[in-house]
Amino acid sequence: MILRKTIAGQLLQLLALIIIHASCHTLTSAKTVNPGGGELQQQPQLEQQQPIQGLPEPRAYMPDSQNLDFVYHDHEELTRFLRATSARYPNLTALYSIGKSIQGRDLWVMVVSSSPYEHMIGKPDVKYVGNIHGNEPVGREMLLHLIQYFVTSYSSDQYVKWLLDNTRIHILPTMNPDGYAVSKEGTCDGGQGRYNARGFDLNRNFPDYFKQNNKRGQPETDAVKDWISKIQFVLSGSLHGGALVASYPYDNTPNSRLLKGICRSSALCAMFQTYSAAPSLTPDDDVLKHLSLVYARNHAKMSRGVACKSATPAFENGITNGAAWYPLTGGMQDYNYVWYGCMEITLEISCCKFPPAYELKKYWEDNQLSLIKFLAEAHRGVQGFVFDPAGMPIERASIKIKGRDVGFQTTKYGEFWRILLPGYYKAEVFAEGFAPREVEFVIVEQHPTLLNVTLQSSKPYLVASSVASSVTTAKTRRVNDKLQLAAD
């Protein structure tokens, strides 16, 4: 059995190499370009990366209490830390704000990368979002320590250097600073500080794939929507507290109406949900489960699946489908996935929502490896470019992996990424004015498959029918689904 697996693995590798050599232009000058910058002067090229599997595990973080203590930081202290870090490490960090909360607090994002100010062509952007619920601030503090860990380990840790050289990591430590400001340390349950300053739950405030979300869009949500519409994030984690589990899309289900108005707090509701919740699986269920397992297994205890309290569920291997736990409308992870093809999962990292500060060091120790290794998963699967016959990149080409009916699009540089597990795949590539194309490829465990696709111009009389019938972006699909529902 083992022998057969090995031969199959070798065959997959061999096939991948053949396909890579047949379809990829290997390397030379992967030029960096400002995302807002000018035209590309040359066809971008990918270098075969050194496989991350060959690197030693990331080293343990050496906390430096002079720069960042294991305490909770209020908004002013958080701002001071981010500013000081970006001043001290200008080659590794860039600080920007994606907008302001209702009470005027900046929604800071720290980029950590060896190319912090410019998108590196062919290299993925990934993100973490913390504290979307104001009273769940462990993630907020973990993300500050993650920033500190990256900048202090870059020159001494091969794994961190590889990650920062090949990935642009965007970290939003707090999406709900106003909620945090009215939260109380030591409060393990309850809703005080969960909501934004107008009383909206930000993780119920996004457009929803399954159900019309009538909640008025909040500034914090709008800032995030705008942010992810501009940067093509490949992978994302949203950090929460109140449970210990990695939860993956979908969070909502076509049957969610049955559960309308039901909360998670009362025992009756919890019981009702246990019996009515059912998995709501995406076509990328294998990938999303895998990503959740990467987090849970690298965590000190998550994968043991121990319940936080006797009345709360125990999750097998520390992971769950979101809707199978409890369905919700307007969540951020479904929006990331359906609208932009970004693989986002929800990381519940503390049983107590707002534990005392003296426990933060332990939380860091528990989550450190998970937080790092999860991001490296952006380098699994397929990546490449879509070109026109003249070798120029095609922006907003739509790509769909056959059998996985959630599409994604190329960036303005024609780049694309998709996290996939080892196997054989077919991609369907469409762009307005070009003949659609199907491309076969193989994914292996050891390194991402590099795939460049050149589309030929379609004959004028074919344009309308081929493109119109084939393009499947999240938005068109959603409209189609709605029409379908209406027809039913």
Ligand SMILES: [Zn+2]
């Ligand atoms: Zn939460």
